[in-house]
Amino acid sequence: MKKPELARWAPPGFDLRFELQFFLTGLAAAALYSTLYLVRLAAALDCLFAINDKNARILLPDAEMPPFAGLLGDSLSWFAILMLAAAAFAIWHYAYHRIGSRSIYLMRRLPDRWELHRRCLTLPALELAACAVCAFLLFWLYYGLYVLLVPEEVYISGQLALFWR
Secondary structure, eight states: OOOOOGGGGSOTTOOHHHHHHHHHHHHHHHHHHHTHHHHHHHHHHHHTEEEOTTSOEEEOTTOOOOOHHHHHTTTTHHHHHHHHHHHHHHHHHHHIIIIISOTHHHHHHSSOTTHHHHHHHHHHHHHHHHHHHHHHHHHHHHHHHHHHHSOTTTOOSOHHHHHHO
C-alpha cells in the first residue's frame, strides 16, 4: 500500500515535521494527563473499603462513591487545548501562504479555487478529528471502568445524566 503524501495537503514548501512532532507529542501528553482519572478512581475506591483483622477488605457501611463527573474532572482538558493548537495551525498555514513562501498569488491563479483552503485546513481538520476521537474513546473507556469497578452497593445510577448537568 502506498504511503499517503501529507505534503499534498500542506502549503507549498511547508516543513511538516514540526507540526507533526508537536501534534503527536501533544496527543501523547494529553493521553498521559488523562490517566489522572485512574489515580482519582483508585483513591476513591480505596476509601470505600477497610481492612479487618484477617487482612480482608470489607466495604464500609457509610461508604459513598464520588460521581463519575467529579472523578473525571479536567482529565480530558488537554485534548481541548490540543484542538485549539490545531486551529492555530490552520491560521499559521494561511499566514505561511502570505508571508513565508508568498505562494498566495500562485494559489489564487489556480483553476481549482478551493486548493488554498484545502491545503490550509485539511491537516488541522484531521488533527481536530484525531483529538475528538481520542477524547471520545477515553471518555467511554473511563466510564466503563467506573461502572465495572464501583461496587453495586455504592453505585449511583444515572451517572451520565449527572455528567451532562
